[in-house]
């Protein structure tokens with residue numbers, strides 16, 4: 066049940082006018098928890114898409130090279146075999162940033178998880194981080210295959226390779 070903004074009376078859901086004062090009822094959908102989660106997901110995945118800056122020929126001939134950028138040491142394949150491809154370089158950068166973030170996180174976690182009493186907490190955080198890195202990796206590969214130069218959530222803005 067919505068409230069009329071003129072008289073404060075109850076207005077049945079879906080009614081266009083208040084039966085009490087005749088005022089027009091605006092759709093006031095409550096922003097519920099599901100919307101909140103949805104907004105957050107959109108915010109998270111709505112990263113910069115620079116696909117239009119790359120030529121369609123570059124994208125179509127190097128999209129499979131770009132996949133290797135996310136497969137650990139195989140990032141060396143696009144580094145050496147597609148060094149003239151801006152599209153492959155875009156994904157090489159993302160894959161390299163992701164790999165470095167993962168290595169650094171694992172190092173920090175392995176130190177912190179050795180602490181007595183609270184070490185388990187860091188082991189737990191490390192497990193969650195591993196899942197997050199896996200999700201980013203999958204997003205990166207999906208973008209690469211789909212010919213999208215779309216930044217990864219959270220870390221996609223970082224540039225170490227141009």
Ligand SMILES: [Zn+2]
Nearest residue numbers: 069072083086
């Ligand atoms: Zn009213």
